[in-house]
Amino acid sequence: MSTSGIMNGTLLGVYVGSTLVAHATEGSISLSMDTRDATTKVSSGYRDLLEGTRSGSISVSALYADDATYGVNALMTAFSNRTTLTVKFSTEVSGDDYWSATCYLTSLEVSAATEDNATYSASFEISGAVTFSTVS
Amino acid sequence: MKITLLKRLAVEGSKPLAKGTTFSVTNEYAAELIQKGYAVEFGQEPTQKEDKNNNKTEE
Numbered sequence: 001m002s003t004s005g006i007m008n009g010t011l012l013g014v015y016v017g018s019t020l021v022a023h024a025t026e027g028s029i030s031l032s033m034d035t036r037d038a039t040t041k042v043s044s045g046y047r048d049l050l051e052g053t054r055s056g057s058i059s060v061s062a063l064y065a066d067d068a069t070y071g072v073n074a075l076m077t078a079f080s081n082r083t084t085l086t087v088k089f090s091t092e093v094s095g096d097d098y099w100s101a102t103c104y105l106t107s108l109e110v111s112a113a114t115e116d117n118a119t120y121s122a123s124f125e126i127s128g129a130v131t132f133s134t135v136s
Numbered sequence: 137m138k139i140t141l142l143k144r145l146a147v148e149g150s151k152p153l154a155k156g157t158t159f160s161v162t163n164e165y166a167a168e169l170i171q172k173g174y175a176v177e178f179g180q181e182p183t184q185k186e187d188k189n190n191n192k193t194e195e
Contacts, residue, residue, distance in 0.1 A: 017148040018165035069159035074150035092137065092163050135163065 002095030002134075014060040015088040016078075016124075021060050022068035025119075029089045029099050031056035031130065056126040058087050058103060064110060064118035075122050078105045087124045092135055100131040137166035138178035145174055 003011060013020050014027040021027075034052030064072055078085055085105060090098030103124035112118040140158045147153055158178055161169070169175040176182050 015162050018162045019147055020160035070150055
């Protein structure tokens with residue numbers, strides 16, 4: 001049964017290669033489309049646009065644990081190998097919508113402040129189409 | 137779905153995970169691992185019947 005009402009953000013997780021990014025505190029997906037300027041002399045002084053390239057990225061922030069089932073270790077492997085990853089943004093609740101795409105890890109930042117949790121954030125740039133479907 | 141591993145498992149791009157590790161995966165992957173006998177849903181015990189079948193197969 002799908003999640004009803006305004007969704008609690010805690011439910012949505014970032015899965016890389018089917019495994020949930022451990023100790024995550026935030027996740028997001030951002031989609032955009034470039035436009036082509038089609039303004040001409042008959043545009044009456046207003047800009048006319050046409051469709052362009054669609055793109056997007058998925059990001060995750062998490063607390064850093066060296067023994068995490070999927071964390072910085074695994075992401076460093078992906079970064080070193082420069083391989084594509086399947087990244088899914090989902091509640092994994094049957095009936096809920098999810099996003100999934102083939103991505104490259106393009107950014108990984110680890111922060112460690114004095115007497116505070118060590119954290120990291122990762123960004124995945126989408127390569128190709130985004131799947132938007134329903135969890136079975 | 138949260139699962140517990142019954143066997144050591146190599147996860148793509150990660151260190152091999154030890155038997156007994158509990159973590160979350162997509163529902164599809166969880167079903168695959170459970171079907172292959174690599175994991176059980178978190179909080180559940182592996183059935184005796186499955187264990188016997190696994191032994192027979194290995195012989």
